[in-house]
Amino acid sequence: MCSYKNNYLQLACGVVLSVLQSVSFAADYVDVLDLPAKTSALAINSPLSGMTRAGSRVISVGQRGHILFSDDSGQHWQQAAVPVSADLTAVTFPTATQGWAVGNDGVVLHSSDAGATWTRQLDGRQIGALLVKHYSDLAKAEPNNEQWPLLVAEGQRLVEQGADKPLLDVWFANDKVGYVVGVFNLILRTEDGGQSWTPFQDRTDNPQGFHLNAIASTGDALYIAGEQGLLLKWDESAQRFVAVPTPYQGSFFGVLGKPGEVLVYGLRGNVLRSTDGGQNWTALDTGLHISITAGLVDALGNYRLFTQGGQMLVSQGTGEQMHLVQQPTLTPVAGATQSADGRLVLAGSRGARTLPAESAQKAALEP
Known part of the structure; x- marks a missing residue:
């Protein structure tokens, strides 16, 4: 009987201890969107996923909110002050001082000092509500348009699912106008440097909701590359991203080019080239069967x-x-x-x- 009581007391104590530990963990938990990135000497060796130039400064972003910058061509690095510890995926600087970075949990960061310090402009806790309000307003203005209730419902799903939708790329034409793109056709546009954002899901020819992996300009056209052969091009007259047919049905991870020429690249070494704005494509022989994940046009x-x-x-x-x-x-x-x-x-x-x-x-x- 004493043994039974001892076992029972041990079990009860174990349950109480477990509950107390759970309560302590809950009390200590801080969302990555509210937890500033930790300064670490090892940050330069941690996984990095995006890189760009801000004037002569080189800037890179990566896991746990790490943003690094170098003023000597990548020989030495400093870690920027970042208000989140969410993983970051991409970064762009349309000017030498004004830049934006995006990442997991729908986070959008802005810097006005060439990447030394950053502020949060948007995150996934807000994006769903943005969609709901924007498309609800359109539904009231156009009650017979069946598209708006569907997009309101999509926004409501984002609200219910929480801030877990990654943004995969960012592009700005200047210090005011830009786009962020991400999973499941997530796309928003700003015309005031990120002070406000407008959902653009209704402005893409992407009815299946494929992921939008990359957005880039060739100097004479703006493209979005996505999964399953999705390629979109901005049509100024239609004010939307229209689908551009391609001969490859695998995922594209990037797009780059110059006026009169565009390349898209992706899975298994696939690269397509067009010199007529995407009307015709030539598949390049890369000799590789491994995914191409980054690209640039060099100074030459x-x-x-x-x-x-x-x-x-x-x-x-x-x-x-x-x-x-x-x-x-x-x-x-x-x-x-x-x-x-x-x-x-x-x-x-x-x-x-x-x-x-x-x-x-x-x-x-x-x-």
Whole structure:
């Protein structure tokens, strides 16, 4: 009987202790959207997913809200002050000082000091309510339009599901007008530098709600690349992103180009090129069967594409032909830019690394 009582008391104590631990955990829990990114000497070696230039400064974003910047072409890095610890996916600076970064939980960050400090402009806790209000107003104005109630319902689902919808890319034309894009056709536009955002789900030819993986301008056109062969192009007269048919039905991870030429790239080494605004496409022979995950147009006007395995493909002037350039080390690449002195600065699962300017120049000239 005493043994039974002892066991019972031990069990009761265990239950009480478990409850107290749960209460303590709940009390200690802070949402990543409210938890500032921790400063860490190891941040430069942590996974990074996006990279860009802000004037001569190089900026990269990555896991746990890490944003790093370098003023010496990627040789040394400083960690920025960031108000969230959500994983970040992409970053852009349309000017030398004004920039935006996006990431998981629908977070949108803004910097006005070339990436040294950041403020939160939007997050996933607000996006659903934005959709509900915007499309409810349109439904009242156009009660016979069947599209609006469906989009109101979509916004309500986002509210109920919480702030877990990732934003995958961001692009700004200047310090006022820009877009953020993400999963399940999530897209918003701002015309006041992020002070307010307008849902754009009704402005995309994406009825199946495919993920929007990347948004970029070629100088004469604005494109969105997505999954299952989805490619959208901004139509100024229609004021919407219209579907551009492509011969590949796999996912695209990026788009880049110059006036008169556009390349889209994605799964299994696939790259498509068009010189007529997307009316016709040519599949390039990359010789690779690994996903291409980053790209840039360098200072010489050459295209450079990078894979998740660390390979680099380089064009010569146009994107008509690309050749593989041997790399000293093969580490996954998720983001890339070129520094002011010509170095290639790469972001990936092992942090940031650089290729010397002379190596970048030589690679562009190799046959």
